[in-house]
Amino acid sequence: xxxxxxxxxxxxxxxxxxxxGTSCTAPPPENNQRKPSNIIxxxxxxxxxxxAKSLNQARxxxxxxxxxxxxxxQRVRQDLYIRSHHRIAFVVPEQPDTAPIPQEIAEKLMIxxxxxxxxxxxxxxxxxxxxxxxTIDQLYQFIxxxxxxxxxxxxxxxxxxxxxxxxxxxxxxxxxLTDGYLDFNRSIQMIRPKRGNKTSYIPYHQIVRFRNDPNxxxxxxxxxxxxxxxxxxxxxxxxKFLMVEIAHRHMLDxxxxxxxxxxxxxxxxxxxxxxxRKQPDSQIVKERITEFLKNGTED
Numbered sequence: 001x002x003x004x005x006x007x008x009x010x011x012x013x014x015x016x017x018x019x020x021g022t023s024c025t026a027p028p029p030e031n032n033q034r035k036p037s038n039i040i041x042x043x044x045x046x047x048x049x050x051x052a053k054s055l056n057q058a059r060x061x062x063x064x065x066x067x068x069x070x071x072x073x074q075r076v077r078q079d080l081y082i083r084s085h086h087r088i089a090f091v092v093p094e095q096p097d098t099a100p101i102p103q104e105i106a107e108k109l110m111i112x113x114x115x116x117x118x119x120x121x122x123x124x125x126x127x128x129x130x131x132x133x134x135t136i137d138q139l140y141q142f143i144x145x146x147x148x149x150x151x152x153x154x155x156x157x158x159x160x161x162x163x164x165x166x167x168x169x170x171x172x173x174x175x176x177l178t179d180g181y182l183d184f185n186r187s188i189q190m191i192r193p194k195r196g197n198k199t200s201y202i203p204y205h206q207i208v209r210f211r212n213d214p215n216x217x218x219x220x221x222x223x224x225x226x227x228x229x230x231x232x233x234x235x236x237x238x239x240k241f242l243m244v245e246i247a248h249r250h251m252l253d254x255x256x257x258x259x260x261x262x263x264x265x266x267x268x269x270x271x272x273x274x275x276x277r278k279q280p281d282s283q284i285v286k287e288r289i290t291e292f293l294k295n296g297t298e299d
Contacts, residue, residue: 038086038171039087039175039293040172041088041091044177064282064285066136068289089110093154094156095149096151097150105139111129162268167237175244193228197224198227220256230267236269241265242288243274245278246278
């Protein structure tokens with residue numbers, strides 16, 4: 001076949017495609033790209049991690065933290081490192097009347113890659129990951145040596161620092177490692193902010209009363225019990241919340257603890273929340289966190 005005939009055939013086929021309209025036009029690609037993840041891990045380093053109260057809790061916390069970092073790395077790897085804008089930060093709420101976490105530890109409890117970090121790809125991420133895990137170990141070593149436990153002020157962390165960690169253009173996940181009780185030494189609780197039956201801690205004596213009352217749920221609502229609102233609205237940040245390692249002191253406490261936390265989180269616009277009591281195997285916790293980071297639906 002001559003070159004002239006081949007050229008004519010190509011021209012005719014091209015003309016048919018052009019004149020056939022949109023029926024032969026490929027649809028625009030769908031934008032299924034997910035938002036970058038902003039993972040915030042709240043570490044309750046109160047007496048729940050003291051060896052006197054729980055010999056292995058600190059080690060369990062570290063194992064869970066390592067598992068979260070592994071899951072974070074999976075997301076970074078999926079974006080080939082260089083395109084990743086995911087972020088992770090571990091935060092440690094202050095404990096009244098105790099020495100603060102040293103700045104050289106606190107400032108290294110995160111991975112928030114810069115453009116330069118991303119350009120360096122996997123090797124740079126491995127450096128940051130190694131430093132983060134080493135710093136988490138240093139944190140718990142410091143907590144053990146400090147040896148003073150008055151109660152982790154998670155309430156004040158949300159009030160004073162929560163919004164600073166949330167990102168508007170990211171999917172925000174908060175994972176809280178705590179026993180759930182949010183109480184303090186008695187001398188500290190006496191001077192905590194409160195209004196009526198709303199307090200900035202969860203009164204343990206009230207939990208005891210509720211657990212012995214089959215109608216506690218109605219009383220909780222009708223008598224205005226709960227955590228004191230902080231006057232913040234985080235609903236625009238689309239926050240998903242998961243609490244793990246709840247070590248309830250009585251079999252009826254879990255529902256009471258959830259009532260306090262869910263009401264308070266909702267007052268801040270955080271309506272997607274899940275709660276998991278302490279598990280005998282940290283792998284179970286990792287599986288739940290994996291599912292949470294995938295879906296983040298409410299209990």
